[in-house]
Amino acid sequence: xxxxxxxxxxxxxxxxxxxxxxxxxxxxxxxxxxxxxxxxxxxxxxxxxxxxxxxxxxxxxxxxxxxxxxxxxxxxxxxxxxxxxxxxxxxxxxxxxxxxxxxxxxxxxxxxxxxxxxxxxxxxxxxxxxxxxxxxxx
Numbered sequence: 001x002x003x004x005x006x007x008x009x010x011x012x013x014x015x016x017x018x019x020x021x022x023x024x025x026x027x028x029x030x031x032x033x034x035x036x037x038x039x040x041x042x043x044x045x046x047x048x049x050x051x052x053x054x055x056x057x058x059x060x061x062x063x064x065x066x067x068x069x070x071x072x073x074x075x076x077x078x079x080x081x082x083x084x085x086x087x088x089x090x091x092x093x094x095x096x097x098x099x100x101x102x103x104x105x106x107x108x109x110x111x112x113x114x115x116x117x118x119x120x121x122x123x124x125x126x127x128x129x130x131x132x133x134x135x136x137x138x
Contacts, residue, residue: 010060011100013093017056019048020087023080023108040080045088045114046072049104052090053118057100067100067120068128074116080108090118098122 021027027044029035034043050069057067080086086108094101098121106114 009095011057011092011095013091013095015056015060015092017052017054017090018087019051019055020085021048022085023082025082028082037079038082040084040086040108040113042076042114045076045086045106046074048086048088048106049074049090049114049116049118052088052104053100053102053120056090056092056102057120061122064125065122066125066128067122069118070121071119072116074104074114074118076114078108078111078113080113084108084110086113088114 021044023040023044025031027040029037029039029041032041032043034041049072053069054067061067086106088104088106090102090104092100093103100120100122102118102120104114104116104118105112
């Protein structure tokens with residue numbers, strides 16, 4: 001008698017995602033409060049890495065789910081001036097239940113500018129949003 005097998009989990013290691021941005025004053029350190037140097041800010045690089053991780057997995061989640069970033073360990077190793085494009089990539093390297101771990105990196109048009117590891121967790125969107133709403137001041 002044939003048995004029905006469970007559908008394959010689409011969130012397997014090896015998936016990749018990307019996100020890009022053209023560096024403008026809005027992404028530079030002075031604007032974001034992360035220093036005075038006129039370069040791509042570390043907070044902007046981190047946001048781009050998170051966007052790449054979201055791109056990597058969000059389309060494979062079950063309806064009503066989303067991911068939240070819960071840990072970052074990154075190095076910002078090279079400066080990028082205004083006018084260059086920065087592209088972040090994320091590769092899913094591990095899944096443990098709801099926890100997703102990614103290798104992330106960012107490159108400008110010349111070189112590697114950042115790298116590290118990022119962890120996200122899968123949550124039920126409505127339950128999470130309800131919990132956040134309950135924290136709002138009265």
